[in-house]
Amino acid sequence: MLLxxxxxxFKNKKFxxxxxxxxxxxxxxxxxxxxYKVDPTEMAGMFESPPSREHPLGTDTxxxxxxxxxxxxxxxxxxxxxxxxxISLIIGTIVGTFAAVKRGVVDEVLMAFTNIxxxxxxxxIAILIASYLRVRSIEIVALILGLFQWPWFARAIxxxxxxxxxxxxxxxxxxxxxxxLKLIVEDLIPTxxxxxxxxxxxxxxxxxxxxxxxxxxxxxxxxxxxxxxxxQWAVLMxxxxxxxxxxxxxxxxxxxxxxxxxxxxxxxxxxxxxxxxREE
Amino acid sequence: xxxxxxxxxxxxLRKILFLMVTYIIATTIVFxxxxxxxxxxxxxxxxxxxxxxxxNPEAIxxxxxxxxxEFGLGKPWYVQYIDFVSKAxxxxxxxxxxxxxxxxxxxxxxxxxxxxxxxxxxxxxxxxLGNTLGAIAAYRRNTWVDKGILTSSLIVSQIPYYWLxxxxxxxxxxxxxxxxxxxxxxxxxxxxxxxxxxxxxxKHYILPFSSIVISAMGGWAIGTRLLVIYELGSDYALFSxxxxxxxxxxFRYVFRNxxxxxxxxxxxxxxxxxxxxxxTEIVFNYPGTGYLLFxxxxxxxxxxxxxxxxxxxxxxxxxxxxxxxxxxLIDPRIRLGQED
Numbered sequence: 180m181l182l183x184x185x186x187x188x189f190k191n192k193k194f195x196x197x198x199x200x201x202x203x204x205x206x207x208x209x210x211x212x213x214x215y216k217v218d219p220t221e222m223a224g225m226f227e228s229p230p231s232r233e234h235p236l237g238t239d240t241x242x243x244x245x246x247x248x249x250x251x252x253x254x255x256x257x258x259x260x261x262x263x264x265x266i267s268l269i270i271g272t273i274v275g276t277f278a279a280v281k282r283g284v285v286d287e288v289l290m291a292f293t294n295i296x297x298x299x300x301x302x303x304i305a306i307l308i309a310s311y312l313r314v315r316s317i318e319i320v321a322l323i324l325g326l327f328q329w330p331w332f333a334r335a336i337x338x339x340x341x342x343x344x345x346x347x348x349x350x351x352x353x354x355x356x357x358x359x360l361k362l363i364v365e366d367l368i369p370t371x372x373x374x375x376x377x378x379x380x381x382x383x384x385x386x387x388x389x390x391x392x393x394x395x396x397x398x399x400x401x402x403x404x405x406x407x408x409x410x411q412w413a414v415l416m417x418x419x420x421x422x423x424x425x426x427x428x429x430x431x432x433x434x435x436x437x438x439x440x441x442x443x444x445x446x447x448x449x450x451x452x453x454x455x456x457r458e459e
Numbered sequence: 460x461x462x463x464x465x466x467x468x469x470x471x472l473r474k475i476l477f478l479m480v481t482y483i484i485a486t487t488i489v490f491x492x493x494x495x496x497x498x499x500x501x502x503x504x505x506x507x508x509x510x511x512x513x514x515n516p517e518a519i520x521x522x523x524x525x526x527x528x529e530f531g532l533g534k535p536w537y538v539q540y541i542d543f544v545s546k547a548x549x550x551x552x553x554x555x556x557x558x559x560x561x562x563x564x565x566x567x568x569x570x571x572x573x574x575x576x577x578x579x580x581x582x583x584x585x586x587x588l589g590n591t592l593g594a595i596a597a598y599r600r601n602t603w604v605d606k607g608i609l610t611s612s613l614i615v616s617q618i619p620y621y622w623l624x625x626x627x628x629x630x631x632x633x634x635x636x637x638x639x640x641x642x643x644x645x646x647x648x649x650x651x652x653x654x655x656x657x658x659x660x661x662k663h664y665i666l667p668f669s670s671i672v673i674s675a676m677g678g679w680a681i682g683t684r685l686l687v688i689y690e691l692g693s694d695y696a697l698f699s700x701x702x703x704x705x706x707x708x709x710f711r712y713v714f715r716n717x718x719x720x721x722x723x724x725x726x727x728x729x730x731x732x733x734x735x736x737x738x739t740e741i742v743f744n745y746p747g748t749g750y751l752l753f754x755x756x757x758x759x760x761x762x763x764x765x766x767x768x769x770x771x772x773x774x775x776x777x778x779x780x781x782x783x784x785x786x787x788l789i790d791p792r793i794r795l796g797q798e799d
């Protein structure tokens with residue numbers, strides 16, 4: 180079934196481009212650190228030297244190799260993105276489906292809760308929470324980011340399910356005595372699968388962006404190297420005003436390339452699956 | 460008048476109620492967080508201060524006493540909470556640790572205008588430009604214009620404000636030396652309303668302003684393009700076309716209808732726009748709220764951090780309400796009470 184779902188996507192040029200870029204960075208993050216065996220935390224050469232044969236992307240203030248940092252950074256940022264996306268997807272699906280299925284008071288309470296989180300700027304809450312944690316593991320950062328980006332998804336899921344529930348086949352299942360859970364798993368989840376997948380893609384995007392923002396103000400993971408942490412170091416050491424472009428340009432390009440490839444993937448999926456956008 | 464204003468009033472009252480409840484919850488979170496997080500950071504900072512006070516009893520113990528009194532850590536939690544809320548309502552947000560003995564509110568008030576001056580014009584400019592571009596793309600769907608706008612928007616919308624800021628500083632400030640690289644005005648000058656200062660401030664303003672406008676524009680363009688495509692396929696648009704109405708006229712109707720959801724979008728986007736611009740301020744050393752927050756965060760000045768959040772969240776909700784108010788005025792369905 181899943182295969183069937185993805186097949187038409189590979190006929191869409193936009194999807195292929197987005198998917199290739201994203202796959203390239205995933206491979207970079209997975210294999211890069213193993214293939215380019217330079218320790219990103221150790222002094223590897225001269226201080227702040229521009230790109231050379233020895234250090235393809237140059238070194239930073241402490242003589243650490245930028246390419247090695249970039250490869251580890253891509254890995255960490257993608258990991259945080261995926262983890263945050265899974266958390267958001269789970270919370271959003273649970274809240275959205277329960278609101279739609281239970282209706283009444285449950286619906287109202289859940290939606291009020293959703294709207295409150297939706298109105299409260301998630302990045303600010305993330306900054307506030309992170310500021311109180313002296314030690315932040317990569318997983319904790321992903322959790323903080325994942326906890327607050329689900330509301331729009333929950334609302335969309337609820338709206339979509341509401342319209343599905345009033346259809347005949349669901350009515351028949353209810354008459355046949357399906358439990359709420361069985362109804363959700365068998366009749367409802369399949370109808371939101373493509374939308375959920377698109378949202379998942381955008382959640383990864385949000386996680387990567389959120390990590391970069393948190394790290395830039397010094398609230399990222401306290402161990403490890405991410406793309407945001409690379410940027411933070413560059414800002415702290417005034418790399419921009421001192422013209423050390425090889426330090427702050429690569430992590431930014433990686434962030435923009437990964438997140439825009441994800442956005443292109445979800446836009447292409449929308450074009451393929453959304454009948455209102457399909458071109459005649 | 461009476462008949463038409465009532466639904467509007469009800470709509471606005473409901474919004475105010477919702478935002479007030481939300482604000483109470485948000486400030487409660489601001490209050491609870493430091494007290495429930497393992498290793499209570501407030502207690503930690505207090506014990507650190509009291510250790511320091513052994514070596515320098517005169518200076519530190521005054522800070523310590525003030526903090527102890529303001530956070531009231533010895534009292535039961537509900538007394539602390541009522542204290543916190545009632546003080547916050549009176550504008551008393553406590554005393555800063557780093558800038559002791561200055562009050563938190565006195566530190567925040569002077570930086571707010573700088574943030575507003577940067578954030579508001581940039582956000583509105585990006586909204587207008589982005590929506591116009593998106594509508595043009597939709598109107599010329601599948602031409603090179605559309606493809607160009609869509610592709611560049613997909614990429615540009617993913618550029619973090621602050622990183623674009625770094626790139627702009629590097630090119631225009633460092634390489635071309637055409638524009639100042641940091642601050643909101645030249646060092647040594649005092650903000651005043653004379654021409655020289657304004658020109659100086661404007662020069663400093665161009666780069667942070669452009670970095671926000673450019674990267675925020677893309678998102679609006681993508682959204683409006685979709686909305687206009689949807690609207691162009693709707694029954695009323697098709698019907699007008701069959702009636703032989705001019706393309707221009709149909710497009711005007713469609714564009715206006717597509718902008719409505721984008722007004723709501725503006726309200727929802729304010730938070731992340733604020734977050735982005737706070738970080739942009741840090742990159743530019745721009746003397747706004749973001750820069751103050753950054754200094755508070757690096758020195759673990761919890762009273763100041765808390766105060767900034769209480770103010771920021773309140774301003775987001777007020778802005779949210781204003782946008783909703785404008786929405787209610789321009790959407791006839793709410794004005795006439797047909798949507799409930």
